[in-house]
Amino acid sequence: MDTFYTDERSVQILISLMKAHGIKKVVASPGTTNISFIASIQQDSFFEIYSSVDERSAAYIACGLAAESGEAVALSCTGATASRNYMSGLTEAYYRKLPVLAITSTQHSGRIGQNMPQVIDRTTSLNDTVNMSVQIPTIHDAEDEWACEVKLNSALLELNHRGGGPVHINLATVYSMNFTVKELPPARVIRRISCNNLFPELKCKKVGIFVGAHKKWSEELIAVVDRFCEKYNGVVFCDHTSNYKGKYGVNASLMCSQEQYDAPCRTLDVMIHLGDISGSAINMHPREVWRVNPDGVIRDTFRKLSYIFELEEKDFFEAYLKMTTEESKVSSYVNECREECKKLLRKVPELPFSNAWVAQKSISHLPEESVLHLGILNSLRVWDYFEVPNSVQVYSNTGGFGIDGGVSSLIGASLVDKDKIYFGVVGDLAFFYDMNVIGNRHVSNNIRLIVVNNGRGTEFRNYNHNAAYFGEEADKYMAAAGHFGNQSSKLVKHYVEDLGFEYLCATNKNEYLKVMDHFFTPDKLEKPLLLEVFTDSQEESNAIRIMNNLETTTKGAVKNIMKEVIGEKGFRTLKRLINP
Numbered sequence: 001m002d003t004f005y006t007d008e009r010s011v012q013i014l015i016s017l018m019k020a021h022g023i024k025k026v027v028a029s030p031g032t033t034n035i036s037f038i039a040s041i042q043q044d045s046f047f048e049i050y051s052s053v054d055e056r057s058a059a060y061i062a063c064g065l066a067a068e069s070g071e072a073v074a075l076s077c078t079g080a081t082a083s084r085n086y087m088s089g090l091t092e093a094y095y096r097k098l099p100v101l102a103i104t105s106t107q108h109s110g111r112i113g114q115n116m117p118q119v120i121d122r123t124t125s126l127n128d129t130v131n132m133s134v135q136i137p138t139i140h141d142a143e144d145e146w147a148c149e150v151k152l153n154s155a156l157l158e159l160n161h162r163g164g165g166p167v168h169i170n171l172a173t174v175y176s177m178n179f180t181v182k183e184l185p186p187a188r189v190i191r192r193i194s195c196n197n198l199f200p201e202l203k204c205k206k207v208g209i210f211v212g213a214h215k216k217w218s219e220e221l222i223a224v225v226d227r228f229c230e231k232y233n234g235v236v237f238c239d240h241t242s243n244y245k246g247k248y249g250v251n252a253s254l255m256c257s258q259e260q261y262d263a264p265c266r267t268l269d270v271m272i273h274l275g276d277i278s279g280s281a282i283n284m285h286p287r288e289v290w291r292v293n294p295d296g297v298i299r300d301t302f303r304k305l306s307y308i309f310e311l312e313e314k315d316f317f318e319a320y321l322k323m324t325t326e327e328s329k330v331s332s333y334v335n336e337c338r339e340e341c342k343k344l345l346r347k348v349p350e351l352p353f354s355n356a357w358v359a360q361k362s363i364s365h366l367p368e369e370s371v372l373h374l375g376i377l378n379s380l381r382v383w384d385y386f387e388v389p390n391s392v393q394v395y396s397n398t399g400g401f402g403i404d405g406g407v408s409s410l411i412g413a414s415l416v417d418k419d420k421i422y423f424g425v426v427g428d429l430a431f432f433y434d435m436n437v438i439g440n441r442h443v444s445n446n447i448r449l450i451v452v453n454n455g456r457g458t459e460f461r462n463y464n465h466n467a468a469y470f471g472e473e474a475d476k477y478m479a480a481a482g483h484f485g486n487q488s489s490k491l492v493k494h495y496v497e498d499l500g501f502e503y504l505c506a507t508n509k510n511e512y513l514k515v516m517d518h519f520f521t522p523d524k525l526e527k528p529l530l531l532e533v534f535t536d537s538q539e540e541s542n543a544i545r546i547m548n549n550l551e552t553t554t555k556g557a558v559k560n561i562m563k564e565v566i567g568e569k570g571f572r573t574l575k576r577l578i579n580p
């Protein structure tokens with residue numbers, strides 16, 4: 001009887017990645033739950049398989065094999081108590097840093113604790129048995145498949161990471177008896193590069209650097225990134241929280257927010273990923289992504305990761321500068337991107353009175369060397385549309401995206417340098433959430449805070465938000481409208497004045513323009529200052545709609561008409577059906 005690979009996709013991915021990462025030695029123990037895996041590898045001549053009835057012995061055999069051959073060695077066992085017997089061998093492997101891969105097999109994790117035969121809980125491991133443990137459920141859709149690829153790459157790479165050691169994969173099976181797959185479908189391989197490895201060549205037309213939220217850049221890092229861009233015709237895609245202040249930056253937020261226009265420069269060959277979580281709308285279309293971070297962890301934010309470089313950013317760029325003899329200084333890519341951005345910015349009309357309008361009018365007035373803190377999500381989004389002065393550092397709580405601590409983070413930052421001015425822009429919900437910090441006795445006169453009070457989380461009334469589907473009904477419990485004095489003109493004024501703040505407010509464009517110069521003055525003020533701007537939710541949404549539709553193509557226009565006919569939600573469902 002001819003049998004081939006299983007049709008269970010997770011098992012296929014594991015086998016494909018074991019081959020790609022050069023793991024061929026397997027010690028197999030008997031059972032039912034590992035049949036999909038074992039039957040698939042025993043017909044593949046790549047694998048060198050040994051049998052051991054006793055799982056305890058199997059794990060020690062793997063230790064010996066790994067130590068003697070210098071290779072990673074996999075173990076495979078069934079359900080019941082089989083995997084428990086790996087414990088002593090894995091402990092030995094842990095303390096000797098031997099690359100032993102324990103592949104335990106399991107039924108659906110929902111069956112744990114339901115008195116189902118042979119189902120035990122392997123979701124936690126003893127501290128000194130494995131360096132990493134991953135759970136691999138059965139794959140049902142593209143998202144499951146992506147997660148499986150990422151987790152398995154991480155697990156296999158961990159075998160030889162930082163001196164190496166044992167790793168655990170808990171692999172679910174549905175006991176499929178379909179072994180008719182003759183050719184193993186490929187899986188995406190992710191590789192880790194550290195300073196001792198050979199670096200992959202960077203020979204392609206379009207190279208971009210995407211920077212998520214980033215701490216302050218050193219002068220040396222800026223210089224080396226700029227030299228890299230000069231040599232490789234590169235560009236640095238940023239939002240304000242990237243805080244890159246070199247020569248090749250492009251604020252790509254506005255370009256990437258366009259609904260009816262996909263700028264050609266958004267498509268690139270290699271995107272180098274720096275920094276942490278980004279709250280920006282920057283959504284490029286890279287062919288592959290190289291992440292550079294000393295944490296060395298696989299973080300597949302863009303689902304196209306092919307390399308993780310476990311290096312300081314500066315060392316990465318210096319290495320690639322050494323690898324090229326190219327002397328030409330072509331800047332065609334950055335120029336192309338800048339043209340796109342300028343073209344869009346030129347098209348921005350007078351916006352309705354809103355947070356976006358405030359940003360448009362104010363951002364260039366931020367004094368030199370000041371600091372800006374932006375609230376989650378709307379304030380960051382709309383201030384990201386416009387260019388910030390080069391000497392201004394910008395922060396937002398994009399680590400956890402909470403509205404609960406934006407004002408506190410601003411106050412915390414302001415304690416560092418009494419001579420700097422620390423600006424903040426937050427919504428009303430974010431302000432009232434965190435308002436007690438306004439009374440903290442360390443608050444001083446270097447604080448200037450704009451509270452955009454639209455009486456709700458206007459985020460949930462934005463035309464393109466899921467909650468917009470519910471119209472005004474969203475105000476009740478999604479947008480939390482009407483709390484905290486329901487846009488009271490006195491509440492914030494009384495509170496902050498009593499706490500020693502100067503208070504200003506604006507309910508329309510003229511009023512705002514009148515107070516703006518004072519608010520943004522580079523001069524030291526006597527008191528901390530709070531400017532409350534009262535806006536209307538509908539206008540907030542209208543302003544964003546305008547900003548997201550500055551440029552149109554026929555394809556984009558058709559897309560928009562369809563959205564109007566079948567609604568935003570219907571459109572997304574249709575898109576998923578056409579392009580799953």
Ligand SMILES: Cc1ncc(C[n+]2csc(CCOP(=O)(O)OP(=O)(O)O)c2C)c(N)n1
Nearest residue numbers: 378401402403404427428429430457458459
């Ligand atoms: C602690 C916490 N709770 C809930 C959320 C979900 N959330 C995201 S934006 C938002 C609305 C914020 O409203 P507001 O501060 O008034 O800003 P606006 O959207 O009106 O500009 C909420 C509740 C969150 N991010 N953090």
Ligand SMILES: [Mg+2]
Nearest residue numbers: 427428456458
């Ligand atoms: Mg609000």
